[in-house]
Amino acid sequence: MALMRKKKKMADLADPHDLYQRSVQDTEAEIDFVLETWNALRDRPAGVLREDFCGTANTACEWVRRSEDHYAIGVDIDGDVLDWGVRHNLTTLDADESERIDLLQGDVLEADCGAADIVLAMNFSYWLFRSRPELLAYFRSVFDGLSEDGIFVLDAYGGYDAPREIEESRECDGFTYIWDQADFNPIDSGMTCHIHFEFPDGSRMDRAFSYQWRLWTLPEIRELLLEAGFVSAEVYWEGTDEDSNEGNGIYEPSEVGDADAGWICYLVAQR
Ligand SMILES: C[S@@+](CC[C@H](N)C(=O)[O-])C[C@H]1O[C@@H](n2cnc3c(N)ncnc32)[C@H](O)[C@@H]1O
Structure with a gap:
């Protein structure tokens, strides 16, 4: 009697981290935004970028690819996701790029990795801090981890x-x-x-x-950033494409947004 082998379903064969990177992340656009913003605000090139909640360190890899003067530190509490990033993302870097990236397993609140020019907290990860004191403590630790003219770049979403x-x-x-x-x-x-x-x-x-x-609002986040010591906490709102009436992918400082069903924006806090 022949043994019937059950054919594996696509869901069994797929890798969740690979699917996440392909559906959620756009690391090129993210680093484009970070570089354009840094260049608009500062007169010197940026060197060290710290990616908090880095997961697979996809964005940190994009940072070191962009310039031989770029260094990245990725911080995540989960050793398994960091291992995945080492096996699938860091192996795509050349020898020089790999020399300029470090991954640190630990709590972002205790990240002690020298002064960064830029700290990144993307895909709303900092929302896991669900009370004012907790989020303030995180923002203070980012402030302390930045160089004197460093910037903190984070994102937020909202809408009705x-x-x-x-x-x-x-x-x-x-x-x-x-x-x-x-x-x-x-x-x-x-x-x-x-x-x-x-x-x-x-x-x-x-x-x-x-x-x-916690679903944080922009005024709450901005107030906490200023309370943590940042001198400014600007919202960068997405512009609208006139033909499609959809977002055009260009984010600029703004004090007024549209009361849409769903929006995503960046915040940039200057030390
Ligand atoms: C939504 S993923 C973010 C992935 C990536 N930053 C992105 O832009 O898509 C959240 C990550 O935060 C990590 N994490 C959760 N709590 C953390 C903490 N206290 N310190 C460091 N990393 C933490 C999780 O392990 C997870 O990899």
Whole structure:
């Protein structure tokens, strides 16, 4: 009697970190923004970038690729995700680039890695600090970890869909990305969100990533950045493409935004 081997589904064969990088991250656009912003604010080239909550260190790799004067330090608490980044991202760097990147396993609150010109906290990771004192402590530790003219670049999202318990899906190359705002508590603004992936064969990777965080507002974040000691905390809002009426990918300092259903912006705090 022949043994029947069950054919593996696409979800079983896929790698969640690879899917995350391909659906969530745009490290080239991120580093373009960081460099343009630094060059607009400072008269010297930037050297050291610290990527907090670096995960697979994809963005840190992009930083060292851009210039032989660029150094990167990635900080993440999870040794497994850092290992994945070493195996899949750092191996794509040439010998000189690899010399200029270090990964540190630990809590961002205790990151002690010398003065950085730029600290990056992307994809809302700092929202895991759910109280004012906790977020202030993090912002103070970033302030202390910057060179005297250093800048802190972070992102935020919002809009009237942000606190709703809804799912949004987006087609990617070979799979569907699903953002699931599973639970929102209006009393403390605590949220549970998940990322799921679906595949053309009907299989699904459920809760590939889950986040428990607080939906912070821009005025709260700016006030805490100033309280932590930064001299400014500017919001960089995305412009609108006149033909499509969609975002044009160009972020500029602004004091007025649009009351849209969903927006993503950058914040830049100067030490
Ligand atoms: C949403 S991922 C962010 C990945 C990447 N920064 C990006 O832009 O897509 C959040 C990461 O933060 C890490 N993390 C959570 N708490 C942390 C902490 N206290 N210190 C350092 N890393 C932490 C997790 O291990 C995870 O890799």
